Amino acid sequence: MKKNKQMWLSIVACIMVYAAVQALITFDVIGPFWQLNIVLVCINIILAVSLNLINGFTGQFSIGHAGFMAVGAYVSAVLTVKFQFPFIIAILSGASAAGLLGFMIGLPTLRLDGDYLAIATLGLGEIIRITILNIPYVGGASGFMGIPRYTNFTWVFFLTVFTVLFIRNFINSTHGRACISVRENQIAAEAMGVDTTKYKVLAFTIGAAFAGVAGTLFAHYFYIAHPASFTFMKSFDILTIVVLGGLGSISGSITSAILLTFISAALADYPEWRMIIYSLMLIILMIYRPQGLFGNREVSLKFFGKLGGKKRGTTESN
């Protein structure tokens, strides 16, 4: 009963946010610069939440997320440009292609752990990018041009909501619990009968598929898919969002995606300062607050309730 009420509340809240922003866009209150950034916020949320599923919840340190994004972008762009498929099919195919690749890559590489996995995923991301660079059919080094702009606020907003809900429900399901157990202690999880390889690959595949969705949205907003947009610097960007928000916190990822997208928008004229701030933030966070802004907690109505209760409790004891 309570859960239902909460779900309805969040649905109503989502629709209200959507209506408000859409109204602002329709009545031209916010200019193209802010519209662009709102779309970027949503894409970054999809990327960060999906990477958080792999890095934060399952504890498999991947830094090749941009590669899957690239696969989604290019596959969907080929479908819409060369075969005039509708956008929804392009999104689904982009997601499936990225997910399939994630599955094929994940199966062998997820046997590695820790920093080896990090380097392997970094390498795979680069291999994907270099391969795309060498396919003349999709434009090679000059990028894939002439992609129609199908992405608008409605698409990104509802796909973001869908991503967040999907991953949240996944985490709260049996499979999600299994993933978290892999993060907490792989050997113990295995001893309890959790098929660790299966859950690692499952999380990796889902994460990759959503990265593909983000890539599709990205390419169909900027008219172009360019190999230079998907370097490992992009993967580090996503990683920074996830780490700042807290590994294992969906609301943390959302908050920090919003925060960092607007920070980088504000620093658009000084790109090198942006990276310096990002890098200092990573270092300082790791030294002083390695759990990120939110740790692995979630912000919800219940959380605020608890916070209030705690405060009351302390005042009473005083």
Next chain:
Amino acid sequence: MEFTFTQQLVQQLINGISLGSIYALIALGYTMVYGIIKLINFAHGDIYMVGAYVAFFATTSLHLPFFPALLLAMLVAAVVGVIIERLAYRPLRYAPRIAVLITAIGVSLLLEYGGILLVSPQPRTFPAVFQAQVYTFGNIVVNSQQILILGVSLALMVILTYVVQRTKIGKAMRAVSFDTDAARLMGIDVDRVISITFAIGSSLAAAAGMLVGVYYNSIDPLMGIMPGLKAFVAAVLGGIGVIPGAMVGGVLMGVIEALVSGFISSTFRDAAAFAILIIILLFKPSGLLGKNVREKV
């Protein structure tokens, strides 16, 4: 000029070995640091960039000849390496390894973009410190820079091997790498050993940076990313934590790269490096010269 297959093969081997000895120098730093604190020092490739820039300013502004400039670059890089270790890695000595890895990525980005801010992103032309001479043997071309690279890297590797195998500090380094806690109980100042390891590794990377500057005549603040990653692959290929492994892995890596760009396509050069990495990690994660370590519960 007609090139036969063998001639081209020999030519690519020569190019590969000189490039590979640069990878080997960088890989040594990775492998030594990994051997001691189990950290992939992502910033190592950027130390190599720092070394190249110090050498650049030493030769252009201070008008130093080659060897003093090389020594200065190595010294400055060693200091930078020690400072990075002190400020960024030492507070995390007992933190989870992922936290340290993220910090290392942060340090790497900081050096790259700090470099862009300080010295501008434009590539700079490295001055010719040597009269470039070209020796031709039949159709095979060897230039004096390649000989210089090979000579300097061999000399540095010999010195390093001597330091690690024959001196007291080398013994301490091996002890810390074998078992940190036991070494500490034996009265070895572990923090000091780690600092010295960073200093040695960074100075080798700086030497590599200067050699690359002399070889390619061009340096830029992001030059460290790719060689850094490839040198890491070289270290893994040879067996990470094993010093001779880094040398073998580096040279092998350079040769493979030269062969791929000579016989297949130079655009696939970078992909080849990562493909090797993944193959090695999947089939022999301990590397060519590494020992197998059992996972303990």
